Amino acid sequence: MDTDMNLAAETIADAPVEPKPKTKRAKKPKGASLRADMSGHAPGVLEQRRYWVGIFPNCPVECIDVAGVNFPKVNEDIVDNPLNPGGPKTRVPVIGTITFLSKAQIALLNERIPLVVVRFLNGEQEEHGTGENRGDAHLRRRGHLITIPNEKQMASPRNKRRYIQRGGDEPAADFMFAHLCEDQENGKCGQIYPESLAETGLEWTG
Numbered sequence: 001m002d003t004d005m006n007l008a009a010e011t012i013a014d015a016p017v018e019p020k021p022k023t024k025r026a027k028k029p030k031g032a033s034l035r036a037d038m039s040g041h042a043p044g045v046l047e048q049r050r051y052w053v054g055i056f057p058n059c060p061v062e063c064i065d066v067a068g069v070n071f072p073k074v075n076e077d078i079v080d081n082p083l084n085p086g087g088p089k090t091r092v093p094v095i096g097t098i099t100f101l102s103k104a105q106i107a108l109l110n111e112r113i114p115l116v117v118v119r120f121l122n123g124e125q126e127e128h129g130t131g132e133n134r135g136d137a138h139l140r141r142r143g144h145l146i147t148i149p150n151e152k153q154m155a156s157p158r159n160k161r162r163y164i165q166r167g168g169d170e171p172a173a174d175f176m177f178a179h180l181c182e183d184q185e186n187g188k189c190g191q192i193y194p195e196s197l198a199e200t201g202l203e204w205t206g
Contacts, residue, residue: 050187052179054096059175060143067108094189103204115148120168173198
């Protein structure tokens with residue numbers, strides 16, 4: 001029996017090994033170098049993404065402009081009128097707006113937003129998301145924006161402006177939001193307010 005096993009082993013060892021089939025490499029088209037490189041890493045190509053941006057209703061101003069980007073409280077969409085199909089379109093209010101942001105813009109926003117302060121003039125603030133003031137519910141909330149000078153401005157001998165903190169001052173990031181649209185082809189404003197920038201931060205993903 002041992003002899004039979006040895007013969008079988010020798011037969012297997014002597015069997016010719018079949019070569020592995022060669023993987024054919026896809027041929028590069030002759031005109032491949034003529035195709036435009038549209039990736040975001042190519043020189044001269046600006047990659048942007050859709051973001052839903054805005055401010056909360058308890059902010060005392062109607063919009064905040066930072067680094068050339070507008071964060072509005074309310075915008076309007078023009079849609080078909082369901083009560084008059086085929087007739088004039090109607091305007092529907094929406095929260096914030098959809099805007100395109102690039103990696104460079106997001107970097108600049110991260111530099112500028114920490115320098116923006118909301119100053120309340122009446123000393124009262126709303127509870128976030130409630131629409132009600134702490135204290136006197138009938139007190140009209142008033143306020144404005146203040147920008148803290150950056151290091152470059154501070155170094156200029158012509159700049160004498162300084163920021164002096166007051167009791168009603170709050171970081172603007174507490175009242176702003178920027179949410180990356182899941183649908184980059186057809187981004188839409190949401191119907192429920194997202195978290196503030198102070199909670200989520202603002203990063204370029206990918």
